[in-house]
Amino acid sequence: MSEKGAVTVARTVLQQCLRATLQIERGMVIYICFFKGATDDILPKMVSSLLNLRLCESDSGKMVSVAELPGSLLIVPQATLGGKCKGRAMQYHNNISKEDGLRLYGAFVSLCERELTAAAVTVKHGTYGNRQVLKLDTNGPYTHLMEF
């Protein structure tokens, strides 16, 4: 998590799901946005935090991490998370450049895949820069915000 006073360089929103398309079954959805100043250095800590947080309900009702589920992880690039309102519109001046964002997003996805290789977890991910057609079923979206 970003320390008090430190600059936030990435924002993620996490939701539990029963099903989400780009088709995954039970698991977790991560919406991710990188800000100006984000570098590869932060990725290992981000991935470790996000994959090990106990935010998923197992069949027995126990809260476990997505890595402990038989389940899936859906990663959705979501540049709109960097928006700040100006009047009635949103501006995205603090977002990372598209080039750097694409590179960091790719590295983030690869790192998640590597970390979850040994687990019974499938990683699916949206395409950076594309509109995501998303369907989500949840028994409590149980939405969390994590900043790095």
Add this chain to the structure above:
Amino acid sequence: MSEKGAVTVARTVLQQCLRATLQIERGMVIYICFFKGATDDILPKMVSSLLNLRLCESDSGKMVSVAELPGSLLIVPQATLGGKCKGRAMQYHNNISKEDGLRLYGAFVSLCERELTAAAVTVKHGTYGNRQVLKLDTNGPYTHLMEF
């Protein structure tokens, strides 16, 4: 939006949708969480900001506010948005008390309904303190974070 240095007392996540259950059609979903220190004073500004931001795509592809849509607003109380990670678990120590949260949530919903009376917008809302079974279809969740 909360000013730099000011204490954040409410956090909202907004998503565009084509359909969401608690059954609404095209419109917007607002997930809302109040923190310690939140009072009724902030509600008019919150509601005015959230309902007038141009975050919804109309049939013609133009970005309009939810108040300008023929559509619906789904409000979901989401206390998990106040979570901070401690080790591998989330803690919610900064959240408002359940009693005050329920009162503010009710007042927030009423104010949204009042503001949208003249518009062709239906307001649906989840029950405070209950698990929300949510299904969401979107053509781009287009997720935004607003803090107050």
